[in-house]
Amino acid sequence: MRKLIFKLMLLYASFLQAQTNQKNGVAIEGHDPVAYFTMNKAVRGSKQLQAKFEDATYYFATIDNKRLFEENPRKYIPQYGGYCAYGMSNGYKAPIEPEAFTIVDGKLYLNYNLEVRKEWQKERDERIKRADANWNKMHKK
Structure with a gap:
């Protein structure tokens, strides 16, 4: 019974891992999700400034960015779990x-x-519609 529970836990963990594009549990390759919005560029975050949301850890360049994220993480996380749009x-x-x-429209696409x-970007709006539909299909399974 213990082995079965352990296997189920591993299966569940691997399922969660697939939800967010991450390396060693860290999303966006360690870049600060808030900086995309406040500085309009990719900025590497710090291990000392991190927050967890759903199945991933996010790093931040400043304490203010970490605070903003913690107040409303859904505003800052990339679309499609951080996978390529x-x-x-x-x-x-x-x-x-x-x-x-x-x-x-206030959403981050990578x-x-x-x-x-x-x-x-050539067909951005149509691609967003298709990507939204594909992401939703993948997560109904």
């Missing part, structure tokens, strides 16, 4: 480059790299 519009999860980002971001 272009990839999600095509129905798959892809890694990101933190510098390849766009903020649209892309695989700067070239992919250019492609994503």
Whole structure:
């Protein structure tokens, strides 16, 4: 029975891991999610300034950014669990480059790299609709 419970816990943990794009439990490759909005650029956060939300840990460049995040984390977390918005519009999860980002209607979208971001922006609104639908399908399973 203990082995079964342990296996179920591992399975659940791996399921959660897949919800947010992360490395070693850290989202956005350690970049500050709030800085995208306040500084309009990718800024590396600090291990000393971190907060956990859902299944991931986020790092922050300043204590003020950490406070803002803790007050309303959903405002700052990237769309599609931090996976590439272009990839999600095509129905798959892809890694990101933190510098390849766009903020649209107060939401943070990340892309695989700067070239992919250019492609994503050509049909941005349609791609967001498709990515939203694909993300919702993946999470109904």
